[in-house]
Amino acid sequence: MSIYDDIHLTRKQSLTYTSDMVALKHKPDVFTAISHPARRQMLDLLAVSDHSVNIIAGHFKMSRPAVSQHLRILLDSGLVTEQRHGRERRYHLVPDRLGPVREWLSHYERFWDDRLQRLQKVLSTRSKA
Numbered sequence: 375m376s377i378y379d380d381i382h383l384t385r386k387q388s389l390t391y392t393s394d395m396v397a398l399k400h401k402p403d404v405f406t407a408i409s410h411p412a413r414r415q416m417l418d419l420l421a422v423s424d425h426s427v428n429i430i431a432g433h434f435k436m437s438r439p440a441v442s443q444h445l446r447i448l449l450d451s452g453l454v455t456e457q458r459h460g461r462e463r464r465y466h467l468v469p470d471r472l473g474p475v476r477e478w479l480s481h482y483e484r485f486w487d488d489r490l491q492r493l494q495k496v497l498s499t500r501s502k503a
Contacts, residue, residue, distance in 0.1 A: 404474050407451035412436070413444050420454060420467035427463060 408414050416430055431441040445465060448454040452471045456463050 402447050402451045404451050404453060404471055405478075407447050407453050408472075408475065410444065410447075412441075413448055416441075416444060416448065417453065417467060420465055421469070424457075424464045424466045427465070430465065 408417070412434060415433070419425055419430060419433060427438065427442060427445060430445070431438045434441060445454065445456075448465075449456055452468060454465045454467055456465055458464075
């Protein structure tokens with residue numbers, strides 16, 4: 375049993391079907407790509423090592439096409455790349471693309487650092503009294 379067994383595809387993206395490929399109507403940004411828990415868990419898997427879609431799909435209780443749709447969103451956002459090895463496609467995490475998320479979170483890190491320093495100051499003055 376995998377830690378990802380409880381993940382299901384709950385919502386479909388707006389898709390446009392053209393000849394033999396599926397394309398999103400808009401290119402997802404990094405924040406859109408990481409908004410779904412299954413995609414975040416796929417990134418966790420790829421942070422350890424590159425994997426094929428079948429290996430990734432084995433960690434989830436969703437269809438292989440659903441996993442492929444999630445991977446397509448990650449590809450379109452630039453968070454992962456795809457390389458062919460014979461008949462197999464392997465996916466690779468591009469961690470540098472998480473830079474906008476890191477920058478956004480740094481604002482909140484500063485916020486909490488400031489709050490915790492204030493709390494520490496208050497507690498230290500109370501303990502002295």
